[in-house]
Amino acid sequence: MPATPAWPPKSAPRLFVPGPLIDNGHCVIDGQQGHYLLRVMRVVPGDIVILCDDMTGEWAARVATAGKRELTLDIVERLRAREAVPDFWLCPALLKKDRFDLVLEKAAELGAARIQPLVTHRCVADKLNLDRARTLLTEAAEQCARTALPELTAPTKLDRLLKDWPTGRTLFFADELGGEQAAKAFTRAKGPAALLVGPEGGFDDAEREAIRSLADACPITLGPRILRGETAAIAATSLWMGLAGDW
Known part of the structure; x- marks a missing residue:
């Protein structure tokens, strides 16, 4: 049997974005982050990106659309809550x-x-x-x-x-x-x-x-x-x- 693919994919890019992120929500990424995903990481619709908002934690998101300068991602699920930070x-x-x-x-x-x-x-x-x-x-x-x-x-x-x-x-x-x-x-x-x-x-x-x-x-x-x-x-x-x- 073929091995079950890792979830989320270990190669998935990781970015901090403005929040809050929510279940079944959407996120539009443009500017330098959009350039990084589109031109450096070369993501395409269907690819997974890990998003953090410094508020609610870490989320897996799937690329829904990818244009020349911006992407729209659909939030799939929350992977981790925001970590506890010592004072x-x-x-x-x-x-x-x-x-x-x-x-x-x-x-x-x-x-x-x-x-x-x-x-x-x-x-x-x-x-x-x-x-x-x-x-x-x-x-x-x-x-x-x-x-x-x-x-x-x-x-x-x-x-x-x-x-x-x-x-x-x-x-x-x-x-x-x-x-x-x-x-x-x-x-x-x-x-x-x-x-x-x-x-x-x-x-x-x-x-x-x-x-x-x-x-x-x-x-x-x-x-x-x-x-x-x-x-x-x-x-x-x-x-x-x-x-x-x-x-």
Whole structure:
């Protein structure tokens, strides 16, 4: 007997689209996503595409019509509900573009719920193309078969972040001058959490004092070696996720 084809097909393209998606609904795809499906993946009517809406989960959809620039898909069935995401924010200082791209990509893969870019005194960059950054996050989530996207906010200055910090959310502060061992601090703390990571040049003395004066701040050390900004953000996020039980 012939083998039963896998469902959904493992080769099916995966895309995040605006929602909400519903049973027996329809979805029209155009623009860059339409170009990707039509010209790169070369889908035709009858092919299956996996859709996620960052709201209701993951759905299998069948191509109903395929024109020159857009497609219409019929929603077939929901495959998975939207994944549970730990209440963890990553607050990284802006870095050089390629290095910050890596932070965004890995934060999406690792499961950060929110990414709040920061501008500090020693940042070499002070701007972020939010549309491009959201595209990077989306592509990373699609490639890793995630059903949830991190919330990305516009860059803010460190003093504004501290002034508006929500009471009860622990702010783990990766301080190159030392603090509690990260693993111990992560294990001990309960409830909503966030991680603050500095730029290439680190925090200056005034910034460090301001952070430590925050009631919810918890200075941590990531070990005996000085880590680059992108390495610190990725390593500490990985450690927190593992200790929180997300792995």
